[in-house]
Amino acid sequence: MLLNQFLILGAVLFSVGVYGVLARRNGVMVLMSIELMLNAVNINLVVFGVQHGVVSGQVFALFVIAVAAAEVGVGLAIVLLLYRNRTSIDVEDFDLMRG
Amino acid sequence: MEALLAFSRPALDWHALAPELTLLAFGTLITVVDIIWDDRSKRAMPTLAGIGLLASLLPILTLAVDGSERTMFGGAYVVDDFSLVLKALFLISGYVVILMSVDYIRDGDYYENEYYTLMLTSLLGMVMMSSSRDLISVFVALELLSIPAYMLAAWRKGGARSNEAGLKYYLMGVFASAVMLYGMSLVYGLAGSTAFEAIAQELGSGESNPVAILGILFILIGFAFKVSAVPFHTWAPDTYEGAPTPVTAFLAVASKTAGMVALIQLVFVAFPGRDDVVQPFFWLIAALTMTIGNLIALRQNNIVRLLAYSGVAQGGFMLVPFAVAADAPARAIEAVVIYMAIYAFMNLGAFTVVLAVARKTRSGEIDSYGGLFQYAPGLAVAMTIFLAALAGIPPAGGWFAKFGLFRALLDAGGGWAAGLGVVVAVNTVIAFAYYARILVQMWFQSVPDGDERPIAIPGSLKAALAVTIIATMAFGVLPGLVGHFGEVSVLSALGG
């Protein structure tokens, strides 16, 4: 099967996600990028699972999806909180504490 | 349909799971109680949470007495002495944190019940972490302990700093766990299984495979983030400063310990054969963490921030034994476990004093400690003991922790180990330089604002202080106590 292609897809997705996290300044976009990374992982897991012919990979993927949902929930809550207090979701603005 | 019904429940060892279940039960209980009588229940909450923790200690004791090693879910979840020791440690430190929180949370009129629920949930994650021997369970445990922690960090929802702390912790956390997951996926891909034993067999075999190295590194980095090792520590100071102080204590002790536990299992159970990657990696990380953490700490003026960096440096000390994981595994594990145990108490103690003092001075600046010895000699002496312990000066406990490191290093022997030993020695000195700044303020300076009214310390804080002081001194004078736990945990962790 096309193992390498899937892996490359995963890698590309992951990289895009990383870029998004590090470059985008909009908090929501950052969250989305993280989702991208997680999904890259999922692709890997599923593909490897298929390749090895074991189910555990897909199970792992399911866990990841579930956890990701929870994470994003918390993330959005925090972003909302910040927006309420600071009327901004630009992650660059939040540097009260440094040094 | 058939498939659905075909599901057969895996065999559960209820005794082994009792601690987790008890925690879970109390977590939900708190929520339920809160729903039933909301405001009237506030006072009961901390008590309830405390009882919950103590209650879940009981099965741990019975299990310890029983002593047999119990494995479940195809080796994904193991209850052995090692895990028991650490579960106990988590629960006790959690209990101390709750003692610290009571008045803080109440006075700040934040949500109380949710606070304790989350605290218990996070602890549940840690307790699970110490038993996980499988990528999936490790991952789940990690997230279970992290997600509530994100919320706790942002607890003061009105406070901009608290929000920011939460945000930073959250973003970095999930980013790190994403990286870690990617590593896990690669490792899984090579091993074809998520169980540690299997991974050990697959990856353990000699020749180096770039993908494997990448996977291992990413996983390790994920947890290096958790234990705030340089250069993955950046979130820690900001989060510690911004988060509510009890939460900071919780993060600095419990969640860091959890990360260490995960690392122990990964390094000694999952990647025992890969010392070519593991040892240099940790040598580098440990040296960096100690040194940079200490150096930056020299320049801090906010005590919480100073303790944060000191915590980073302490984490570096804890990472030292991993650098000789393969050469002296037994001593290494022992050293880490002992260090974690002692560190938990001395650091919690320090934070407790900070809380108590802050009740009067309402400030986190080091200068605000001026003349503490004059108006609150008790607190000053307590703080002195904790700082001495952190600096590793007998008879306060810390010396034995440091001793463990040196012991592991020299047992491994060789130039690299000795070199790291010297790095440790130098860092001990640097570390005392900034601990001394607090001592100087407390003992040598006069009170900045001449008010010398003694500090009223609420009972719960007194209790927390008592526990931590007694533990710290006991570990220092009779290190055998903690040493024993270190020993038993070694045997089981190495499958002995």
Added chain:
Amino acid sequence: MWMLENAFLIPLIPAISFVVILFFGKRFIGADRVHVVGITALGLVWVLSAVAAFQWTQRVENPPPDAIVQVQHHGDDHGDDHGDDHGDDHGDDHAAASGHSGDGHGDGHGGGHSSPLIRPVISTFSDWWSNAGVTFAVGTFVDGQTVLLLMVVASISLLVHIYSTEYVKGDRRYVHYYAFLSLFTAAMLFFVMAQNIIQLIVGWELVGVCSFALIGHWWEEKPNTDAALKAFLTNRVGDVGLLVGMIVLWGTFKTFDIDVINTLISTNPGAHHFALLVAACCLMAAVASKSGQFPLHTWLPDAMAGPTPVSALIHAATMVVAGVYMIARLYPVFYEGFSIGTSSINLMAFIGGFTALIGAGLAFAQWDIKKVLAYSTVSQLGYMVMALGVGAWTAAIFHLFTHAFFKACLFLGAGSVSHAAHHTFDMRKMGGLRKDMPHTYRTFVISSLALAGIFPFAGFWSKDEILLGSLVGQENGYPLMLIFGCAVALMTAAYMTRVIWYTFHGEYRGHGHPHESPKVMTVPLWILAGMAVLAGAFNLPGPVLEPIGLEGLAHRIQTYAEPSVYLNGLGLSHPDPSLNMALVGLALALSGILITYLYYWRRLGLHGLTERNRYARRGYTILENKYYLDHLYNDVVVETVKRPLAKWANRFNQNVLDRTVNTAGETARDVGRWVYKWIDQGAIDGSVNAAARGADSSGEGLRSIQSGKVQNYGQLLFGAAAVLAIVFVIVV
């Protein structure tokens, strides 16, 4: 022989009196009556010393069997005495020793009167200290040399105690004064009966401290304390030599016991020559500092800042001879080290002779009477050292003996003078005192004659032996030393005459009315003067006594005091008395007096010295038109003696030696300051602090990582991860 075994009592008594005076003096005895304690103690000491001396003579005259070292069974005997100290090679001990001792008798002191070799009385008391399981005892070592010194110290110290009751009456620190006199006496006695070289060191240092304390007795005035410090520090410099030298001895013989060391050398001469040379040179430094030998003598004149009786006791009669005493005590070391037996010039002899010369020269340049006497002491000590250097052991000790008395007498006389003349020592403020203080005058003159070496005064005999010794030497003579000796003999007579002139003749140039000192001061003077006359009788050469049929009494000091038990082994020989040498010496002394006399009394003096009052009358007229007389006689005396030698010596002394000593201290301090400022605070401490600052600032720098921007954190995290990944993938 009881006294000889229990000699430790002798130093013990003054030690006790020190404690009593210091701690109970003021309260229980009364500040003005403490001298009673001291004098009583010294009286006791004197009696005991006398007993010891008598018992020693008995031991020599009819020795108990165990005291004799049979020349024939020399080696074996020692074998018994000193156990395994040198258990080997008895055979050649035997031969060598007996041979030497044989000819030692042959040309020994005229009458061929042979004395058996008497072993000293050594008694040890307790385990003083111990090392490597070996314990080292403290004990006493009594032989003729010891008892001789005991007598000298006891007598003079006693007289000084008595004399001081008047001299320092009403002093602000009367108690301390007597306390330290006692302590000094104790230390000195302890030193002379030292059984091992450690004890030598101890006594040596203790007397030094007492001298420090007594020189600085009037410490309110800075000059006094400076003098005290100078004395102590100069002696410390010498003590380096002492320590090292003694250590070398220990390293060579692995024992501290003086008797063993001496025996080992004398029974096996020639062994470890080099080690002995090193030891001897080091010890010479110590001698130079303690006994005021060139070039470390400069402290001695300054030491005159102390009270005069102290100068008499410490800086003339006793402490300053400690060096000489040590050489005599460890004579085999020096004899072998400097190979005195074979050479015709050696370090010790030269230093001694040279010191004698410059000392005498300097005595001319002084106006302070005590300084004249101080330089005279330097010069006479040089004599003794020179004598030891040429192998004339007995002569040296004999001279030490006689010199102690007449020099003490001179100092006390000077003290009495200043007591009369308003506490000045400047001879220009004196003059014509002989009428006012006849006793002082007479005693002073007697001792001066003794010092000048005029027949039949004590100095004549001892100085004669020294000159004789350097003439004959051992295997070959010491011509240079002889020349030095003769020159000094002449100069000594000369400067003493000068002193007498300025002090007692002419007319009184001071103010006030001088008066004779009370009996308590003059009686000691007379006693000492008496000794200055008679002391010579203790070692008269045989020929002198033959006419009166007393040759049995000849060479008493040589017989009793000389440790032949060691010296014979070295083959030390004694020159036969020579009339010519005696005459030459006498002639030199007389001519010295004569020239000076001419210088001050004009040529009429040539008629002789018998009718005093006439020359006195001349004296006044001389003073009226002094100028052209000076001009006249400068050509004769000053140009030949004073200018060249004295002035040069003085300049050298003041500008070179003295300045070196002083500037040494200054430079040490400057070096100290420099090192402290630059090395200690600068380099060492600085580097440490710099490291600390470095840590601090690097911490500051690292803080910039913590930008507070979450995305920078992320970049750092992922960047680090990537870098690590790449590195490991490549490396591993």
Added chain:
Amino acid sequence: MEVTGFDTWVLSLAVFLPLVGALVIMLIPKVYETELKLVALGSSLVALVVGIYIAIQFDYGAAGDLQFVVDKGWIDVINSRYIVGLDGLSLPLLLLSLVVVPLCLIYSWNHIPDPGNPKAFFVLLLILSTGMNGSFVAQDMILFFVFFEIVLLPMYFLIGVWGGEDRRYASLKFFLYTLFGSALMIISFLALFFLSKDASGELLQTFDMRVLTDAAGVGIIKSTQVWIFAGLFMGFGIKVPMFPFHTWLPDAHTQAPTVGSVILAAVLLKLGTYGFVRIAIPFLPEGAIAWAPWIGLLAVIGIIYGALGCLAQKDMKRLIAFSSVAHMGFVMLGIATLTDFGINAAVFGMIAHGLITGMLFFVAGSVKERYHTLEISRLGGLLKSAPRMGWILGFASMASLGLPGLAGFWGEFPAILSAYNPGAGLSEELFRVYMVIAAIGTVLAAGYLLWLYQRTAFGEPTEEFAGHEIADVNRDEWIAWTPFLIGIVLFGVWPNLIFNVTDDVVSGITASVEAIAAGN
């Protein structure tokens, strides 16, 4: 000697009684000042009595063996045990530390230095005392390490709280130096633990000093020994302190309160030299032989250097502090020779230096208290304004410059003497050069001490203080000082009191070193 009944715990008693006293005091409220002072003095005195009992019971015939040994389990995990015991080497030092503390308490009875607070002051002194006593009797390396470290914090606070103007800097410096040293020391201890083998080549894996002494480093190859010794050298050398690690000492001494300086000089510095004699040399003979020339070199440098430092000082106390560097130089020279003479002299030197320099610091403290300055140029005429104190200062100076008949001499002379032919095949030429340099050091010692004395005691008081009434030695001072003065004279007159006790132990040590040296 089999230990029975009371004797099994006398040592622990002597060690921990002061600590008990400290705990009791902590419970007494501040206001009962006299009571807590009494408790402090009482506990330290009882400890002293126990010490005297020990000294009486001590079997001097077997001074070479450990006596009153107690061997109980402590940290089984790392096989470290609670082993205490004392032999001829420990006994004098233990007594010294037992004697010094109560005297310091008495001295500070009525004048606690600013900012007062006798409670804390006495508590710290007592904790300090426990640490010092323990270090001298501990026979297990870990136990030794713990006691060795316990003294740090109390001294840190004594200097930092009750010290002079520059106290923060001084105290921190003192602490960091020592901490660094002891960190390296513990590394070396562990290396010994893991590497030591017994004669049959079995790994010992013990911290028991007795065992390691017997093992005498067999089975540890030379290069390793040298490295381990280096660690110990840092640990102990900084404590001594040896050039060039000495710079903490003058600051600490100058800033510390009087009794702080006294204890520092009298006991704390001895921990370092004691460590060399007790641990470094017997455990690692080959390392010792390899290091000896360098130690000797640093020692003689220290001698000259400390003296020069003294000559430069303008402050009396700082001068005395620098003189410590010189004196410890003699001690270290003695140790470096690896001979009985040398090491015996070193031990004697420790005691003598403790008494003499302690005495000098006492006087300096009292002078400071009366004149409110220690600037030498401003002092003067002490003999006139306070004769007795002047006398004591003179006496102590004389003792300090190594006057025979007083204690100082017996620390110096045999040390110099031992350098004439060093043991264990060390280069004679080299050490003879050291010997001469050291001997010259004695001259400088006389120089700075007498100059000090001349400038402070002799002459007339400076007009600044001419009018003032300067009180002479008072009762407390007499009580505190007399034992020192007696000790200085007693040991000076009859040195065997100490040599006799230490000799056996020292002979044992040197014997093993010689054996090793002969072996290769």
